Amino acid sequence: MNGNPLYHWIGLAVSTALMLPVPVGMLAGWTPPWMRKRRAGMRLRAYGFLCFYALTPVNSIPRIADAPFETVMACMYVGFAFGAAGAVLFLLAERKDSRAQAARPVEPMRSQH
Secondary structure, three states: OOOOHHHHHHHHHHHHHHHOHHHHHHHOOOOOHHHOOOOOOHHHHHHHHHHHHHHHHHHHHHHHOOOOHHHHHHHHHHHHHHHHHHHHHHHHHHHHHHHHHHOOOOOOOOOOO
């Protein structure tokens, strides 16, 4: 029912190699070059990336273990919840960034001598 476990192992390995280093680095304090101007919501974005990464193991591991249909479906629903949580975290990060840009301090006026 769950197909060849090799495909799920490959998907899990590729997604771990490509998706996991960025949010772990962001949580450790690294800022990716394309996000240097949007620093206020960095932690929220990192947690959002981790939620989207969590989709892969939650959906792959039951299939690799050849779990029953009900377990695979329950894990799929948990995966949808992770996807929704990731989307909400990205929206909250964007909102936090826009508030930080709106509250940016204004440069003082220079005296005209």
